[in-house]
Amino acid sequence: MTPFKLMLSLPVVAPLLDVIKGLADDLRRTPALPHAAPAAEAEFSEMWAGELLAAQNRDVDVLLALFDEEFFAEGAVYLNTGNAEAVARACSAVRLCLRERCLSGVGDEALESGDIEQDRLDEPVRKAFHCYLFLATIQELIIEQMDE
Amino acid sequence: MAHSKTHALPEQGTATERQLQGPWRVVVLNDPVNLMSYVVLVFKKVFGFDEATARRHMLEVHERGRSVVWCGLREKAEAYAFTLQQWHLTTVIESDDPV
Numbered sequence: 001m002t003p004f005k006l007m008l009s010l011p012v013v014a015p016l017l018d019v020i021k022g023l024a025d026d027l028r029r030t031p032a033l034p035h036a037a038p039a040a041e042a043e044f045s046e047m048w049a050g051e052l053l054a055a056q057n058r059d060v061d062v063l064l065a066l067f068d069e070e071f072f073a074e075g076a077v078y079l080n081t082g083n084a085e086a087v088a089r090a091c092s093a094v095r096l097c098l099r100e101r102c103l104s105g106v107g108d109e110a111l112e113s114g115d116i117e118q119d120r121l122d123e124p125v126r127k128a129f130h131c132y133l134f135l136a137t138i139q140e141l142i143i144e145q146m147d148e
Numbered sequence: 149m150a151h152s153k154t155h156a157l158p159e160q161g162t163a164t165e166r167q168l169q170g171p172w173r174v175v176v177l178n179d180p181v182n183l184m185s186y187v188v189l190v191f192k193k194v195f196g197f198d199e200a201t202a203r204r205h206m207l208e209v210h211e212r213g214r215s216v217v218w219c220g221l222r223e224k225a226e227a228y229a230f231t232l233q234q235w236h237l238t239t240v241i242e243s244d245d246p247v
Contacts, residue, residue, distance in 0.1 A: 140183065146189060
């Protein structure tokens, strides 16, 4: 994958980071999906869930690290082979969390199609939806670069 | 984790031994959140599928709600399921053995 620099609009993206950071705190304790281990043994299930949660935390840390001093100075984030996969997975985790905790009133069909009248959403829900779209855009850009 | 027994044929072993040896199916279930392009990427990364195969499985998940993406011994099926869950795809493994 060719490393690339993504220029983001600070006034648009900075408010979304509050949403992402809030959900990242939740994701430290809770998996984005209620994964069931394929065996009934309690010890095995605990180990399975623990390792998934640890991996999820590592990925979310990589996502949050994108928004460092350089981002707040000039709006730039950098993606490369060292962080792209983790960022793509973390975006998925945060999007799943957004759907569960902030966008449950929107409905899955509308979320999947993106056919949503944003003016009719309350401000916190609208912000969560913008965050949902923003993370999808980052994923799409990463996937485009990986496919090249 | 399961241990395979090279000296026992499946029909000679216990039900548990047969279950451990397989075949087991790795099944990915639909979710309304993950992008189609993301699911294709994951299938290519995890299984080494070419674009057409990855897209076929993704569409099967999207349209039918599930797709069997791999079949084989339980231990490897568990490893694939774990990796797919790390990528946040809803994944289960199923035994072909009705026991």
